[in-house]
Amino acid sequence: xxxxxxxxxxxxxxxxxxxxxxxxxxxxxxxxxxxxxxxxxxxxxxxxxxxxxxxxxxxxxxxxxxxxxxxxxxxxxxxxxxxxxxxxxxxxxxxxxxxxxxxxxxxxxxxxxxxxxxxxxxxxxxxxxxxxxxxxxxxxxxxxxxxxxxxxxxxxxxxxxxxxxxxxxxxxxxxxxxxxxxxxxxxxxxxxxxxxxxxxxxxxxxxxxxxxxxxxxxxxxxxxxxxxxxxxxxxxxxxxxxxxxxxxxxxxxxxxxxxxxxxxxxxxxxxxxxxxxxxxxxxxxxxxxxxxxxxxxxxxxxxxxxxxxxxxxxxxxxxxxxxxxxxxxxxxxxxxxxxxxxxxxxxxxxxxxxxxxxxxxxxxx
Ligand SMILES: [Zn+2]
Numbered sequence: 001x002x003x004x005x006x007x008x009x010x011x012x013x014x015x016x017x018x019x020x021x022x023x024x025x026x027x028x029x030x031x032x033x034x035x036x037x038x039x040x041x042x043x044x045x046x047x048x049x050x051x052x053x054x055x056x057x058x059x060x061x062x063x064x065x066x067x068x069x070x071x072x073x074x075x076x077x078x079x080x081x082x083x084x085x086x087x088x089x090x091x092x093x094x095x096x097x098x099x100x101x102x103x104x105x106x107x108x109x110x111x112x113x114x115x116x117x118x119x120x121x122x123x124x125x126x127x128x129x130x131x132x133x134x135x136x137x138x139x140x141x142x143x144x145x146x147x148x149x150x151x152x153x154x155x156x157x158x159x160x161x162x163x164x165x166x167x168x169x170x171x172x173x174x175x176x177x178x179x180x181x182x183x184x185x186x187x188x189x190x191x192x193x194x195x196x197x198x199x200x201x202x203x204x205x206x207x208x209x210x211x212x213x214x215x216x217x218x219x220x221x222x223x224x225x226x227x228x229x230x231x232x233x234x235x236x237x238x239x240x241x242x243x244x245x246x247x248x249x250x251x252x253x254x255x256x257x258x259x260x261x262x263x264x265x266x267x268x269x270x271x272x273x274x275x276x277x278x279x280x281x282x283x284x285x286x287x288x289x290x291x292x293x294x295x296x297x298x299x300x301x302x303x304x305x306x307x308x309x310x311x312x313x314x315x316x317x318x319x320x321x322x323x324x325x326x327x328x329x330x331x332x333x334x335x336x337x338x339x340x341x342x343x344x345x346x347x348x349x350x351x352x353x354x355x356x357x358x359x360x361x362x363x364x365x
Contacts, residue, residue, distance in 0.1 A: 001196060003336050004177065006030065007189040008164040011181050014100055014108075016067030016157040017084050017217045020044055021103050023063050027188060027212045034195035035210065036202070044214040045226040050195065051203035057350055058209040058232035059194075059343060060223050060301040061187030061239065062216030065180070066325055068158040070099065070137075073148075077141030079111065081158060082132060085217035089132050091326040096161040099139055101151030109150050110161065111139030160327040167330060175259060175334050182329040186319055186336055187238035188212045193340030198347060205351040206233075213301055223301035227308045233357070234274065234313040234350060237302035238339060240331070241265075241292055243320035254293045258320045259332040261288030262339045265316035269298045269306055273355050274315040281345045287338050292318055313355055317342055 010030075015023035027046045031038045035048030046063075066085030073079050079099065083089075094115035098108040113135050118126075137158070141147040164179035166172060191210050198208065209230050213222030216239075227235060241263050242253040256263045264278050282289040297303050298316055306314040319339055322330040 001193065003189055003193055003333055004166070006192055007177065007186055007333070007336065010063070010189060011164050011179055011185045013105065014067070014098070014157070014159045015063055015065045015181065015185060016159060017064040017215050019100065019157045020064050020214050022105065023185060027063060030192045031195065031210065031212075034192075034199035041226060041229065043222055043225045045222045046212040047226060047230070048195065048210040050198055050208045050210065051206055053204060053206035053351070055206045055233040056209055056230055057206050057347060058211055058227065058230050058235040058305070059191060060211045060213050060226070060235060060237045060305060061191055062184045062213045062222060062301060063188045064214050064217055064222070065159070065183065065185065066217050068097070070152065070154055070156045070158065072154060073144050073152060075144050077139075077143050077147050079137040079139060079147070079152060081135070081137060084157065086325055088325070089130050089135065092160065093130050093135070095327050097137060097158045098161050099137065099152050099156050099158045101156060107151070109139045109152055111137040111158070114138045162327045175332050176330055177333055178328050178330050180327050180329065182321060182331050183240045183324055184216065184238070186240065186331055187339065190238065190319070190336050190339040190343065193337065194343040197340070197344040203347060203351050206347070208347055216301055220301055220304035223304040224308065227305045227312070231309055232305075232312055234355065235302070235305040236274075236315040236317060236343070236346065237300045237305060238317045238319070238343070239300040240321035240324060241318035242324060243322050245322045248322075254291070256290050256292055256318075256320050258322060258330065259334055260320070261290055262335060262342050263290045263292035263318040263320060265292045265294045265298060265302070265318060267294035267298070268296065269294055269302055270315050271313045274313055277349055277353065278315060278317070278342065278346050281349050282342055285341065285345045287341050287345065289338075289342065290320075311357065313357065
């Protein structure tokens with residue numbers, strides 16, 4: 001399968017936290033091609049299993065995306081909204097949006113986050129950032145009644161209308177892709193590629209749980225639920241991480257670069273023996289990789305999974321991402337392929353591993 005088409009197929013569907021249904025449908029279809037079983041739990045996590053061993057390895061990548069929720073529609077038919085997840089209002093001022101009125105791909109209303117013409121903004125005002133409460137969506141309705149007739153009402157979620165495409169020359173084959181909501185459905189595209197490889201020779205000494213999680217963006221909630229139910233021996237999260245870009249210095253985010261391979265995270269949120277194992281595997285298999293220093297919490301599903309129940313062997317593989325949480329994030333397709341390769345090779349290596357949660361270090365005779 002071509003990773004760009006899988007990526008586009010998933011990411012171009014809406015998956016605002018708590019409203020992941022349209023993406024879920026596609027993830028289930030893809031997982032069903034390669035897994036032994038696929039289930040959806042009460043909160044909406046998609047869990048695909050492969051293999052028959054006793055020990056369980058869980059991969060977690062979230063497929064919810066940040067978005068917005070309509071809070072109020074005024075009598076003139078303009079909508080006011082709040083962010084779902086972490087947004088900087090400056091990046092959405094003047095953006096085109098889709099207001100979702102139902103669960104079908106066609107159930108939306110096109111709107112724009114109305115920007116005031118520059119001519120009408122005082123010079124001093126232009127130096128100040130806009131606030132969410134000052135923003136409105138114009139979606140063409142003339143009244144609240146008309147908006148209601150179209151299905152737009154408080155509680156509808158909105159996404160930025162910015163379909164996935166390749167960066168660079170028109171009709172070119174750039175390695176870089178641009179779009180809204182790569183965080184973190186792009187990791188799920190890597191999972192699908194990894195499953196394709198692993199399904200050719202399913203693991204016998206362990207059972208793989210490939211989990212596309214929900215509600216990461218508002219507090220890692222899908223990982224908590226699925227992790228508790230699976231109780232994995234080892235859990236690896238995959239998410240996006242900041243890549244250096246103009247204004248984003250390596251001294252702040254680590255020297256993670258686009259196109260130079262998956263980032264293996266190092267720090268208290270992870271198990272040293274596991275990140276060392278992943279490094280060894282990457283070196284042996286010739287998979288390019290980078291090290292991401294994470295001094296405290298990673299803010300990813302790995303944070304929840306590590307301390308679930310009695311604690312879990314935990315790791316994090318990240319996809320370098322520029323302009324995270326903006327209408328146009330940029331990632332490298334080669335990085336996605338290499339994340340898939342690293343996941344598949346790590347699962348094979350874990351089959352041979354004797355890593356333990358608890359080792360007896362003393363016994364009185
Ligand atoms: Zn995010």
